[in-house]
Amino acid sequence: MTSPGAVTYSGAAARRILLRPATTVRSLSRSLPTTAARPLTTSTSTLPSRQQTSPQPQQRPPRHLQSRTYHSTTHPSPPGPFTQAETPLLTTALTSHVPLHGFTLTSLTLAARDLSLLPISPSFLGPSPVFRLIHYHLYSTRTTLSSLTAVHSASLSGLSPPEKVELLTWLRLKQNEAIIPHWQQALAVMAQPSHVPTAVKELALLADEIYYLAGDQSVDPSWYTKRGGLSGIYAAAELFMTTDKSEGFQETRRFLRRRLQEAEELAGVAKSVGEWIGFTASAGVNVLRSKGVRI
Amino acid sequence: MAAARPALRRAIPSLRSSTFLPHHHQRPQCLHHHVTISQRSLSTSSPFCNDTQTTTSSPSSDRETHFGFSTVTESQKRQLVASVFTSVADSYDKMNDLMSFGWHRIWKDHFVSTLNPGFAPLSSSDPSSPQHILDIAGGTGDIAFRMLHHAHTVNSNPNVNVTISDINRAMLSVGKSRSAELPASQQAALSFVEANAEDLSKTRPLTPILSQSEQTFFDPATATSSIPDNSVDLYTVAFGIRNFSDIPAALREANRVLKPGGIFACLEFSKADRHPLFNSVYKEWSFRAIPLIGQLVAGDRDSYQYLVESIERFPRQEEFRDMILDAGFKVSGQGWEDLTGGVAAIHRGMKPRV
Numbered sequence A: 001m002t003s004p005g006a007v008t009y010s011g012a013a014a015r016r017i018l019l020r021p022a023t024t025v026r027s028l029s030r031s032l033p034t035t036a037a038r039p040l041t042t043s044t045s046t047l048p049s050r051q052q053t054s055p056q057p058q059q060r061p062p063r064h065l066q067s068r069t070y071h072s073t074t075h076p077s078p079p080g081p082f083t084q085a086e087t088p089l090l091t092t093a094l095t096s097h098v099p100l101h102g103f104t105l106t107s108l109t110l111a112a113r114d115l116s117l118l119p120i121s122p123s124f125l126g127p128s129p130v131f132r133l134i135h136y137h138l139y140s141t142r143t144t145l146s147s148l149t150a151v152h153s154a155s156l157s158g159l160s161p162p163e164k165v166e167l168l169t170w171l172r173l174k175q176n177e178a179i180i181p182h183w184q185q186a187l188a189v190m191a192q193p194s195h196v197p198t199a200v201k202e203l204a205l206l207a208d209e210i211y212y213l214a215g216d217q218s219v220d221p222s223w224y225t226k227r228g229g230l231s232g233i234y235a236a237a238e239l240f241m242t243t244d245k246s247e248g249f250q251e252t253r254r255f256l257r258r259r260l261q262e263a264e265e266l267a268g269v270a271k272s273v274g275e276w277i278g279f280t281a282s283a284g285v286n287v288l289r290s291k292g293v294r295i
Numbered sequence B: 001m002a003a004a005r006p007a008l009r010r011a012i013p014s015l016r017s018s019t020f021l022p023h024h025h026q027r028p029q030c031l032h033h034h035v036t037i038s039q040r041s042l043s044t045s046s047p048f049c050n051d052t053q054t055t056t057s058s059p060s061s062d063r064e065t066h067f068g069f070s071t072v073t074e075s076q077k078r079q080l081v082a083s084v085f086t087s088v089a090d091s092y093d094k095m096n097d098l099m100s101f102g103w104h105r106i107w108k109d110h111f112v113s114t115l116n117p118g119f120a121p122l123s124s125s126d127p128s129s130p131q132h133i134l135d136i137a138g139g140t141g142d143i144a145f146r147m148l149h150h151a152h153t154v155n156s157n158p159n160v161n162v163t164i165s166d167i168n169r170a171m172l173s174v175g176k177s178r179s180a181e182l183p184a185s186q187q188a189a190l191s192f193v194e195a196n197a198e199d200l201s202k203t204r205p206l207t208p209i210l211s212q213s214e215q216t217f218f219d220p221a222t223a224t225s226s227i228p229d230n231s232v233d234l235y236t237v238a239f240g241i242r243n244f245s246d247i248p249a250a251l252r253e254a255n256r257v258l259k260p261g262g263i264f265a266c267l268e269f270s271k272a273d274r275h276p277l278f279n280s281v282y283k284e285w286s287f288r289a290i291p292l293i294g295q296l297v298a299g300d301r302d303s304y305q306y307l308v309e310s311i312e313r314f315p316r317q318e319e320f321r322d323m324i325l326d327a328g329f330k331v332s333g334q335g336w337e338d339l340t341g342g343v344a345a346i347h348r349g350m351k352p353r354v
């Protein structure tokens, strides 16, 4: 863990690898981002204890992702797809400017100024710095969920698995509080064809993380169904929240509870996914229309 | 006017030998190495050299001995020279079209708009200092003109200037004459500098080509100035870097001249081998079809062959990313963006503040 390049990886994707029978690990790790193929250690003490399989032959990480060490459980886990060079800019933009200016290049440019960089600096974030910022929000909120779990371990301990799923999903939704006025805008950016794969993958990883943190250890076919269902419900609740004016977003929480209950009572799965697609598409279209795109 | 053509055509061989053959490099500096200037492209009036026809149509019988230039003024000569290179630039475009299936213009637009030069938040109260863009191997101005347009027109920020630099004065002359078409405010924000990208401490402003026997490749011994450390906001190089003999040296120079926070951006042909089927078709196309087309269309198999091979020799995306890191830049994510399945790629890096 202290060797150069060793990281503490607390993402559920990585833990899933550790859970798989050794024969499937190799093929899985090939399909995962390179970061997941490195030494993996879970560090969140409240997590159910897991057996670790023997370490797999390690692939040398790409040079730009090396020499990163994370020891803190409260710190976001390794930047995964994000390099150490870009996280200060993204974090500064998210915390200091997105609440006011939304997910925009303006937020990033102001963050660059805060860091004594240049107005041009955000362009190193790739073809769409704004989507990079949105992705970072998705990524960092997902990866801080495990430390939130630690904070709320007392209230979580007495709950049944479905109740845990509900609470964890709610905790994740609350992480959108500061940026909620700008979230529809962000959804429209995510709905752009080149961004959809990443956005959808993040959503699946979130459901994955929530199930893992809720202690659901089933590695059977139903897991994929459950994950799909939760993804859909989460996304619908997230969208609901963008128009929720109630105190403390209590309407959103009720919405979430209802949907989870329905799903629990079955049938809900396919429906909620379908509805989410409808929701997101129409939100995307509406936002684009409001920007003068003729659809 | 018809009389002018033989004279022009005679002028070409001497231009070719003096300008296209690098004096000290074994391999061609660029893909136009020995492009044949076709009669067709010379006799077609180019939008960038309107005066050529008038210049050369003045009746004079002693052209043959003087390559037709004896009766024109120096500035007219310059334009004439530039017009010849405009046709070279045209054949550049043709080659780029062949290699990229016509996508290179779209790639260039994407390259420039994603770099978004001149962007300044409306809310920022402090007047931003001028943004300085250095377009290396920028020859004909393709990238630089787009940068100016994006900054001045799209982002309404006139506080952006662009330096076009190239090792070849002839190419810069093409850029210079093309720039006459730009709005005056954009012309005022442009400058032309001769330099070898591998050593930007030795430069000089573009000096007009006055005689056909002149060396057009920049000779560092004639340098009059240099590009200072930490002076550039954005360094761009499009379809140029694979022609450099010492790429790491060029990357180090890029790092030196950029300000902390400054951006390095490179658009270059790349490897499409992530998609095996597409790749094999593309390879077949580039190795067999393109030199053949080059032969049939331009009667010049060699430069097209060079083009294909220089692309093949250029490091893969990961390798080039690591070279960028070695030069001291930081990258985001994997550090590059594939275009059209990897036929081309954009690498971006930031010089960190240390």
Ligand SMILES: C[S@@+](CC[C@H](N)C(=O)[O-])C[C@H]1O[C@@H](n2cnc3c(N)ncnc32)[C@H](O)[C@@H]1O
Residues within 6 Å of the ligand: B029, B030, B031, B092, B136, B137, B138, B139, B140, B141, B142, B143, B165, B166, B167, B168, B171, B195, B196, B197, B198, B237, B238, B239, B240, B243, B244, B245
């Ligand atoms: C294919 S052209 C690219 C022109 C333009 N940037 C574009 O995108 O169409 C390559 C250019 O690289 C220039 N070049 C080659 N070696 C160079 C070097 N060492 N330093 C600076 N420029 C160089 C050539 O003179 C030529 O103008």
